[in-house]
Amino acid sequence: MTRDQDRLDRLDATWRDAPGLWGFLTTVDHKRIAARYIVTALLLMFLAGMLALDMRLQLSVPENTRMSPQLFNESFSLHGSTMLFLVSVPAMEAMAFWLVPLMLGARNMAFPRLGAFSYWLYLGGVLTLWIAHAMDITPDLGWFEYPPLSGPSYSPGHRADIWAQMITFTEVAALAASVNVAATILKMRPPGMTLARMPVFLWAMLIASIMTILSMPSIMLVTSMLIADRLVSTHFFSPAGGGDVLLFQHLFWFFGHPEVYIIFIPATGFISSIVETFSKRPIFGHSALVMSLMSIGALAFGLWVHHMFAVGLPQLGNGFYTAASMAIAVPAGLQIFCWIGTMWAGRPWLATPMLWVLGFVATFVVGGLSGVMTASAALDLQLTDTYFVVAHLHYVLIGGGIFPLFGAFCYWYPKATGRLMSERWGQIAFALIVGGFNLGFFPMHLLGLMGMPRRVYTYPAGMGWETLNQVATAGSAIAVLGGLVFVANALISYWRGAPSGPDPWGGSTLEWASASPAPSWNVAYTPVVDSLTPMWNDGRPLRAMDGIAIERREVLVTSVTDATPLYRQLSASPSIWPLIASLAVAAMFLGSIFTPWAVAIGAVPIGAALIGWFWPTRPRASTGPLRARS
């Protein structure tokens, strides 16, 4: 069947954005929104990396006076806050935004304007933190600011408030994004894609979204309580007023532990997709992988106390959390088995995305095993708050989050741009990054075991820590160099890469059915699915359905378990209201750093913006007391 050019032109007319700046500000195209998320996150990753290199240079020499303690403390706070709140989670959300509709054969997400709103709020969080840095009111108490140090007595001024409100921005953005992704995956699947036929990637994004919805309220609550303690003299965390310092830690880590799995679970989705395509066979153990993801998602909410083993909680409780924290290694380990098993039973080929899978396994497993060591409440008393745990957290977050992200970037780059990245430069970047990272961070396990605590701006001579610190600095520098090569490859390939065609890797899932780059409307017809690997059907034509409107923006809504078509939903058009609403919300959030009245006053513009956003475009009433009178 040949393409109907007239149909494509009419789809273009319906789905394209306005040109220029107005189109940029009003777009609700999930691909454009995802792209700006990814560009912003990559830029911030670079900035956070520069902060890291600065700190590593400082620590290369004992009793170094190059950086003042204030500057160093700001650096590790900014580095951690940026990487965890502004890079890792948003990047995973962005990959969901970009890929979920494509993998579902849908034309947009469930709530297109909400997606745009998420990005603008996220950007608000970015600007809150980094403009504060430019104005020298950088938060300086780490990425989890424990009271009483972060309370009104020991941190006057507004640094701690900046941190707390940056979190409010990013958490509201993430919550909105998660509702969006979850609703899309549950209700907008193609006919035939029952939950049993849903690829692991979509399961991963669904579970991560649900985890976000259940965990982020905790950090929103606790940062608001901290601001209240600082701004209006509540006593949540002050012992003198009957409050409890540990309450902050419980609430923070109730969010903080699921957060790292919110980063890791989407990464496992990337790995499953890449392993399947590059082993040239359906992934082994789909049910095991899905159930592992569900158990990780559930277990993650029962582990938070392992961040508090040194706090002096009752021994029996600590024992429970030790067992639970080790137990999560079971589903994680089974996932690794399934991926390796798929390669074993398939015909793996080591294109760059697959190299990143290998880098992930080799690196993340080290992090997982050092995690098993820190899971012991007893042993953790020697390991926590030392460079051992710094090594552990970087191994799991970078090995388990960033390396899969790089692999996913290489894998789906042709779908986004229509071009291939250079394989050779991809291999060079891979070697520099993975080799540099391991050289940089493995020594930190040893430094921790040699007694070096974390978050110290310098250390005494004669402790024997110099050599390993210098090795760590060298490795980190190599990794950053590799990162620059990676980005250069991406940029240069954008203009000079070989054209990729729609499906350069022979992928198994539906995103490879659309053109590369995907047009604004994604797919011209609604695909019908009868297996986990719809693109691998021996080259036969893909089955699809017609009927979703072309003259207006419309999407198909299906049932939750069986993906039975239910009805056609109007899909939101481009709108300036998400931007206006996010500006109003930003004004309220920023104002409330200085006065609680900002909440009441700020609610008014927000209300106005939301009214504008949701005002219906239906005709005026012809009956009733407010009917249109001609």
Place this chain on the structure above:
Amino acid sequence: MKLARDLEIVGDLSNLPPSASGARNLVWWGNTGFMVIEGTGFALAAAVYLYLLTQASGWPPKGDQHPGLLWSGIFTAGLILSELPNLWVLRCARAKNVAGVRWGVLAMTLIAMALLIPRAFEFAHLGVTWHQDAYGSVVWLLLVLHTAHVITDWGDTAVLGAWLFSHEVGDDQFSDVEDNSNYWTFVVLCWLPIYALIYWAPRVL
């Protein structure tokens, strides 16, 4: 426009209806998602209250008064009773009754506004300020959270009412009324455990 594969058209979706109600509707899931988020927030705030209670030697701490039962009782009774017109509006929405949803949503707007009066008195009779101690802080936290809930839903309902009256009412608007009505039920249900904690836990525990 090069595609990886040819397509074979096997069906037509254009006969599907252009709307749906209840859990079949996409927006219902968005609304539910936000209710889960806020419900989780309330559950955690309740956990904070219970945590501080278990850490304290007396609850309320020595010198703090018990929160007043009169205005909270009036508010709670009024809130529970408001479910009656609320569920009626829900029925009207499902039955696609235009006049019913218009006047019903207007009524809910007025009811919500009226309930804010006893709520204001509740604050005045809490018996403690937020800056007095942790007990005061957490009691105010719970009441402020729920009041924000009521105010935003009142605003929502008012705007909904305004455009129900000024515009044609179609299937999407009936779905919106349904979602709004569900949300009010959520506001009522969230209040009951919070009420028990603020007003009865100090007297019973």
Place this chain on the structure above:
Amino acid sequence: MVGTAMTRLFAMLPFLLLAGCDGIQTPLSPAGDQASALHQLLMLMTIVCGVVYGVVLVGIGWSLWRGHNHTTAFGDTPGDDRRLSRGLWTAAAAIVIGLTVLVVGSFIADRALFATRGKNAMEVRVTGHQWWWRIEYRDSTTGRLIETANELHLPLGRTTRLTLGSADVIHSFWVPNVSGKIDMIPGRRNTLDLTPRHLGWFRGQCSEFCGAQHAHMAFDVKVESPAAFDVWLATQTRPAPPPLDAVAARGQAVFAGPCAACHVVRGTDASGRAGPDLTHLASRHSIAAGTLPMTRGGLQGWIAQPQALKPGTSMPAVSLAPADADAVAHYLETLR
């Protein structure tokens, strides 16, 4: 690539570990019961985790090699899925067994840490301040508290029970050679038992970020024979000796001005509580919470420029005439 980087590191490992092995601030060189139990657990875990990692690497290598040699169309050897399913159950069982071993090991170590609870122990109260340690020994005969700062002495072979608290923000008490760490939390009292088994000097450091000078909040620990400990404690109980020469007397007079507002020297009128007790300063190994050595040079440098050496510290720079500064340093050196 990854392989060569990792090989290089593993080759360096023995030398690097040996470098840390006789350190004075490391869990790798246990000198106490608590640290010994944890060291054994560390060894068990390192071995088990090392084996697991090796198995994973072998698994990948084998899979790539086998897959590379596949020639059948679409790489599907019949029976592969069945073998993988059995492998999955085997892997699950192996992981559960491995984790059970580790959980049991952890439980045993945990019990060792709490083995001394309820037994008789000497009580010492340690309070964290930004950025120093107040240390108070409970005199078993009189019940009074004997105060010192930044240096802890422990009798060999006996259990000392520390009661840990904080005067301001969260700190953490850690002497890795003797035991694991415990946080010092305002509004809470935590307990830590230490049972040292080796003589010598060790170093402890604050292990919870506590503000600007967290990096310079360390303390010295001396493990000595019970007899030597008793002598030390008796010395700490006594007030400061009176100045023996004119320079020391002048120093004491200068000290009574700016310094006495924050520091105690028992036996004189200096009774400020904001900073560490200096009654027996000169008997200590280091000053300023492990930042500088207890020498004439260290003393003079610290008094002259505290903000340059430990920026943000609570001790202000006090400008003294050179002769006065010399006299104060000389006086402090007599406070043995």
